[in-house]
Amino acid sequence: MQALDRVTSSYAEPILDAPCGFGRNALALASLGYDVIAVDNNVDRLKSVKASGALQSSGSGSIVTLCADLASDRLPFRKSSFSAILCIHYPVQKIIMDLCAALDEGGWLYIETFGGQGQNYLELPKLGEIPEALQGFELVLCKERPVGPPSYRAAVVQALAQKRPGDRPV
Numbered sequence: 001m002q003a004l005d006r007v008t009s010s011y012a013e014p015i016l017d018a019p020c021g022f023g024r025n026a027l028a029l030a031s032l033g034y035d036v037i038a039v040d041n042n043v044d045r046l047k048s049v050k051a052s053g054a055l056q057s058s059g060s061g062s063i064v065t066l067c068a069d070l071a072s073d074r075l076p077f078r079k080s081s082f083s084a085i086l087c088i089h090y091p092v093q094k095i096i097m098d099l100c101a102a103l104d105e106g107g108w109l110y111i112e113t114f115g116g117q118g119q120n121y122l123e124l125p126k127l128g129e130i131p132e133a134l135q136g137f138e139l140v141l142c143k144e145r146p147v148g149p150p151s152y153r154a155a156v157v158q159a160l161a162q163k164r165p166g167d168r169p170v
Contacts, residue, residue: 006140006160007108008034013083016102019070019090023049023063030061037082041069070095080104089114092157093125096133105165109137113157116147121154130157137161 007015011034017026020038022045029036030053038049046065053063068076070090075098084107085099092099092111103109113124124147131142141160148154 006162007084007086007110008032010083010104010106010108010162013081013104013107014064016077016082016085016099018075018085018087018095018099020049020065021045021089023052025086025088026063027052030063032061034061036061036063037066037077038063039066039068039070039075041067041071043067074098075102077102080107082107084108084110086110088112091123091125093129093133096130100133100136100163103163105163107163109134109159109161109163111157111159111161113155116145116154116156121148121152124148124154125157126153127155129155130159134159134161137163 014035014037015029016037018039020026020040023038026036026038026049040046046067049063049065071094079101081102083104085103087099092113099109114120116124127144127146139161143158144155147156
């Protein structure tokens with residue numbers, strides 16, 4: 001991940017990987033010595049993450065897994081719980097306010113939605129929706145690519161943003 005140096009530069013609290021899937025990013029971060037909370041709604045994927053994490057050498061960071069349905073549950077984290085958050089291949093607009101609240105001041109948020117193949121544009125954010133939700137952040141990277149019918153205004157998004165001190169998401 002190109003944004004890794006920035007995402008980990010504010011490391012003081014754990015890093016949230018939500019959803020984590022089979023844990024590719026959580027495992028990579030833990031292997032570099034970072035503590036990661038890996039959230040997904042699939043118990044089998046989380047078991048795979050735990051098993052892979054147990055195989056890592058000593059001295060690496062830890063991975064704590066949590067089963068939660070991001071689409072229907074509120075994220076069970078207190079305000080400012082994480083120094084960085086990764087949200088990859090998920091319709092982030094559904095949980096962005098929870099993610100922003102869970103991020104510590106000065107922390108980094110990395111977003112990468114899934115691509116716009118077939119009908120999945122229906123689950124993607126609208127053009128401009130993510131940058132607007134991140135108004136209290138310093139946007140270092142924000143790429144939007146329109147997908148689907150032009151009238152739907154869906155976008156594939158990649159964003160890297162740092163939460164400014166004292167700012168609150170709109």
